[in-house]
Amino acid sequence: MSPVITNLLLKSLGETLYMLGVSALIAALVGIPLGILLVVTEKGGILACPAFNKPLSFVVNVVRSIPFIILMVAIIPLTRLIAGTSIGTTAAIVPLTIAAIPYTARMVETSIREIPSGLIEAAESMGATPLQIIWKVFIPEALPAIIETMTVVIVTLIGSSAMAGTIGGGGLGDLAIRYGYQRFQADVMIATIVVLVVIVQAIQFIGSRLARKADKR
Amino acid sequence: MIELKHINKSYDGHITALEDINLTIQDGEIFGIIGQSGAGKSTLIRCINMLEPPTSGEVLINGKDMTKLSQKELREERKHIGMIFQHFNLLSSRTVWQNVAFPLELAKVPKAEQEKKIAAILELVGLTEYRDKYPAQLSGGQKQRVGIARAIVSDPEVLLSDEATSALDPETVKSILQLLKRINKKLGITIIMITHQMEVIKQIADRVAVIEKGKIIEESSVVDLFTNPKTETSRKFIGSVISNELPEGLSHMNITKERQHPEDLTALRLSFRGDVADEPIVANLIRKYDLDVSILYGNIDYIHGVPFGKLIVTIAGAEENIRAGLSHLDNLPIESEVIGYVPSHN
Numbered sequence: 001m002s003p004v005i006t007n008l009l010l011k012s013l014g015e016t017l018y019m020l021g022v023s024a025l026i027a028a029l030v031g032i033p034l035g036i037l038l039v040v041t042e043k044g045g046i047l048a049c050p051a052f053n054k055p056l057s058f059v060v061n062v063v064r065s066i067p068f069i070i071l072m073v074a075i076i077p078l079t080r081l082i083a084g085t086s087i088g089t090t091a092a093i094v095p096l097t098i099a100a101i102p103y104t105a106r107m108v109e110t111s112i113r114e115i116p117s118g119l120i121e122a123a124e125s126m127g128a129t130p131l132q133i134i135w136k137v138f139i140p141e142a143l144p145a146i147i148e149t150m151t152v153v154i155v156t157l158i159g160s161s162a163m164a165g166t167i168g169g170g171g172l173g174d175l176a177i178r179y180g181y182q183r184f185q186a187d188v189m190i191a192t193i194v195v196l197v198v199i200v201q202a203i204q205f206i207g208s209r210l211a212r213k214a215d216k217r
Numbered sequence: 218m219i220e221l222k223h224i225n226k227s228y229d230g231h232i233t234a235l236e237d238i239n240l241t242i243q244d245g246e247i248f249g250i251i252g253q254s255g256a257g258k259s260t261l262i263r264c265i266n267m268l269e270p271p272t273s274g275e276v277l278i279n280g281k282d283m284t285k286l287s288q289k290e291l292r293e294e295r296k297h298i299g300m301i302f303q304h305f306n307l308l309s310s311r312t313v314w315q316n317v318a319f320p321l322e323l324a325k326v327p328k329a330e331q332e333k334k335i336a337a338i339l340e341l342v343g344l345t346e347y348r349d350k351y352p353a354q355l356s357g358g359q360k361q362r363v364g365i366a367r368a369i370v371s372d373p374e375v376l377l378s379d380e381a382t383s384a385l386d387p388e389t390v391k392s393i394l395q396l397l398k399r400i401n402k403k404l405g406i407t408i409i410m411i412t413h414q415m416e417v418i419k420q421i422a423d424r425v426a427v428i429e430k431g432k433i434i435e436e437s438s439v440v441d442l443f444t445n446p447k448t449e450t451s452r453k454f455i456g457s458v459i460s461n462e463l464p465e466g467l468s469h470m471n472i473t474k475e476r477q478h479p480e481d482l483t484a485l486r487l488s489f490r491g492d493v494a495d496e497p498i499v500a501n502l503i504r505k506y507d508l509d510v511s512i513l514y515g516n517i518d519y520i521h522g523v524p525f526g527k528l529i530v531t532i533a534g535a536e537e538n539i540r541a542g543l544s545h546l547d548n549l550p551i552e553s554e555v556i557g558y559v560p561s562h563n
């Protein structure tokens with residue numbers, strides 16, 4: 001492989017990691033609280049508010065059911081509004097994040113629902129406020145599951161970021177398509193695949209380790 | 218003092234879980250509530266700390282009506298009411314120490330004071346060495362000890378126990394009950410415990426209420442309930458701990474309902490309580506009525522220090538002496554019953 005290609009590979013890797021890092025971070029910062037909100041505001045929840053819960057749940061479902069490639073195109077005006085442009089790596093972060101948020105929220109919601117109701121009851125019997133229940137029961141008890149969720153989210157984002165790459169987002173997916181596919185450079189294709197596999201494996205490995213470490217059950 | 222006045226509770230407007238419950242629980246007593254599964258026990262105990270607000274009625278704790286409090290006031294009150302659960306409900310992500318710290322953190326107790334209290338409580342429940350273990354690394358009995366430590370670390374006046382021993386094996390049940398008794402005596406905490414096991418009531422309760430289909434059908438001291446149960450349900454519960462079945466070891470004796478042979482011995486079951494347990498019943502039968510008495514089985518159960526005895530004996534002797542002996546027994550404040558006849562060659 002020529003140094004030019006190596007440089008291209010490194011640059012693409014950097015772009016991919018940038019897209020992943022920022023979109024996963026925002027997805028976590030928004031998706032996790034959203035997941036918690038979905039649980040606490042539902043009927044019978046510790047901050048029950050169906051009037052808020054129902055529309056929120058609906059929006060989450062709608063966004064989740066749109067295939068990423070369509071979502072990406074459909075929200076171009078929004079992307080332009082946020083990123084100032086609709087092409088480029090930074091612009092790709094907008095649809096990536098928007099797709100990852102509802103997924104994260106639903107997964108977090110599920111893991112919090114799996115906490116035995118007795119724990120919430122015990123906390124309530126000790127006079128815990130809803131906020132204390134969220135901080136001291138929900139988050140620590142669901143932490144292993146939340147880490148696993150974020151691992152899946154990041155791995156999924158790698159796939160989506162490759163798609164985003166094809167519309168000018170850069171990154172490894174873009175590289176594989178432009179050089180490996182359109183210019184028949186098999187070595188680039190193979191190198192990209194190897195790098196992708198290594199990233200996915202590494203993320204999966206780290207995620208599982210962290211989740212196991214957090215899991216005291 | 219805890220007073221429940223005309224408590225009604227229905228779920229979804231039509232399932233009646235509790236109907237006109239009236240109870241008064243004195244400070245410092247251990248009050249048991251026993252009933253079958255589905256009787257409404259958990260609902261009732263949850264009404265006391267308002268985890269399940271009653272549909273109507275008053276829950277007075279030291280005169281303060283829990284049903285009239287705001288959420289904020291209620292949370293304050295709950296800090297003075299500990300609760301333990303059948304499935305322990307410990308936080309799996311916290312160590313023993315951190316679990317016990319939980320209520321103190323909620324109440325924002327200063328760190329130094331927290332540490333003093335937790336150390337003392339872990340000592341009391343015998344878990345000092347386990348302070349850094351996670352619940353998953355503990356046995357059921359140890360988990361319940363953590364549950365108890367967590368419930369009493371903030372010095373509550375009342376401890377509510379929802380089937381706290383139901384998930385434990387009999388040996389562990391005993392040790393947990395002893396611990397609860399010690400806490401009751403040493404710290405003066407009022408304990409309200411619901412259970413479907415008469416053994417639990419028998420071992421530590423002072424007074425007991427029997428609940429069936431959402432209603433209290435009987436309420437008395439534990440000794441009175443055992444001596445003089447007024448309802449069929451109570452009798453069944455008592456039967457579960459003081460059985461009237463023949464002990465298994467006697468099955469080889471071929472006790473028959475009818476006398477097979479003139480020489481057969483008469484088998485008697487004598488049940489007696491407290492005051493008469495000291496009387497020389499057997500000695501009198503031998504001395505005054507010239508009967509041969511052999512003891513097949515004997516057992517004394519103590520319920521709050523009151524002995525409940527059971528003897529199975531065979532008697533032999535002249536026909537008229539046996540009759541006189543039996544009528545003598547009838548005049549004593551004990552229950553005697555001919556349960557059959559045993560072939561004399563035994």
Ligand SMILES: Nc1ncnc2c1ncn2[C@@H]1O[C@H](COP(=O)(O)OP(=O)(O)O)[C@@H](O)[C@H]1O
Pocket residue numbers: 228229232233234252253254255256257258259260261
């Ligand atoms: N959250 C609930 N919703 C509807 N019905 C309930 C609920 N909790 C309990 N019940 C009903 O109330 C009755 C009493 O239940 P419970 O108090 O749990 O009984 P116990 O603890 O004696 O087994 C049962 O018929 C039960 O099905």
Ligand SMILES: [Mg+2]
Pocket residue numbers: 258259260380
């Ligand atoms: Mg129950």
